[in-house]
Amino acid sequence: MKSFRDAMREELRLSLRSPLPEIPPKYFYDAAGSALFDRITELPEYYLTRTETSLLEAHAPDLAAHVRPDELVELGSGYSIKTRHLLDAVRANGSLRRYIPFDFSEPAMAESVRRVGARYPGVTIQGVIGDFERDLGSLPEPRRRLMAFLGSTIGNLPPERTGAFLASIRRQLDPDGAFLLGVDLVKDPTVLEAAYNDAQGVTAAFNLNVLRVLNHELGASLSLEDFEHVAFYDEENHWIEMRLRARRPISAHLPGLDETTEAAGAPFLLELAEGAEIRTEISRKFTRPEVESLLTYAGLTLHSWVTDPARWFALVLATPSSR
Numbered sequence: 102m103k104s105f106r107d108a109m110r111e112e113l114r115l116s117l118r119s120p121l122p123e124i125p126p127k128y129f130y131d132a133a134g135s136a137l138f139d140r141i142t143e144l145p146e147y148y149l150t151r152t153e154t155s156l157l158e159a160h161a162p163d164l165a166a167h168v169r170p171d172e173l174v175e176l177g178s179g180y181s182i183k184t185r186h187l188l189d190a191v192r193a194n195g196s197l198r199r200y201i202p203f204d205f206s207e208p209a210m211a212e213s214v215r216r217v218g219a220r221y222p223g224v225t226i227q228g229v230i231g232d233f234e235r236d237l238g239s240l241p242e243p244r245r246r247l248m249a250f251l252g253s254t255i256g257n258l259p260p261e262r263t264g265a266f267l268a269s270i271r272r273q274l275d276p277d278g279a280f281l282l283g284v285d286l287v288k289d290p291t292v293l294e295a296a297y298n299d300a301q302g303v304t305a306a307f308n309l310n311v312l313r314v315l316n317h318e319l320g321a322s323l324s325l326e327d328f329e330h331v332a333f334y335d336e337e338n339h340w341i342e343m344r345l346r347a348r349r350p351i352s353a354h355l356p357g358l359d360e361t362t363e364a365a366g367a368p369f370l371l372e373l374a375e376g377a378e379i380r381t382e383i384s385r386k387f388t389r390p391e392v393e394s395l396l397t398y399a400g401l402t403l404h405s406w407v408t409d410p411a412r413w414f415a416l417v418l419a420t421p422s423s424r
Contacts, residue, residue, distance in 0.1 A: 126382040130206035137307040154413040157186040161268040165190035170247035178202035199225040246278040252287035256385035267399035282417040287288030297332035305330035343382040347373040
């Protein structure tokens with residue numbers, strides 16, 4: 102497995118040279134970014150977390166009774182706050198033996214392991230730090246596994262990579278396993294845009310914090326005051342985009358991305374005109390037919406689909422199609 106910095110350098114050398122420069126959203130989650138996102142989940146505009154949590158609270162017992170997993174793997178586990186509803190339900194069935202939180206953020210992983218270990222003594226906790234698109238092969242062999250991917254994090258993947266990712270999930274399930282997916286649904290754009298442009302400015306601070314990550318990891322000296330937060334709904338693609346817009350012309354050296362040769366180093370310069378933007382996230386919104394089509398492509402079969410009364414969010418349980 103590549104080190105965090107090596108993977109980051111390789112990815113950002115390409116993404117920051119794109120016609121629309123990009124910073125992948127997984128780099129939001131240093132300790133400060135994780136704490137800011139925790140605050141976002143409590144904002145009145147941000148319906149996603151509380152809606153998904155209410156669905157888990159209501160339906161986790163039925164999900165656990167159907168699957169009866171020996172282990173729960175959670176991708177993008179963060180602090181594992183919502184996960185307790187699943188863990189409680191699986192433990193109540195007497196089948197829980199192991200919990201495997203999988204996350205890109207080492208601080209969040211350490212806190213997750215601490216919290217879950219204190220709440221569930223006797224359950225083996227085996228944290229894995231990695232990129233869920235690249236490192237799923239580092240998971241242990243499955244044993245009646247329930248794999249959960251909550252928070253509609255799947256919406257951060259561009260369409261061309263989503264099917265392949267779900268196929269990699271299918272390969273991590275044994276014949277008796279199952280996959281639980283949380284998806285944000287298409288809805289009124291004003292509701293969506295408010296969720297990413299909160300009145301308190303917490304999402305803006307979260308977005309801008311990714312520049313601190315670049316400064317720390319790549320030796321850059323980007324000023325947060327030189328950028329502003331932008332978030333809007335793209336009707337054609339059914340996704341929210343978050344961007345950072347340059348307030349003035351930017352020419353910044355990112356030493357950690359320098360290409361070196363035997364002759365000389367080639368400095369990596371991030372150059373932006375005033376008003377130019379860096380995309381930091383897409384957050385896709387789905388319909389049920391889209392989700393079913395993606396699952397079918399990946400070799401998974403929809404078992405259940407539950408939503409809140411407003412039909413803003415869905416919990417989807419799928420099983421291997423060969424079952």
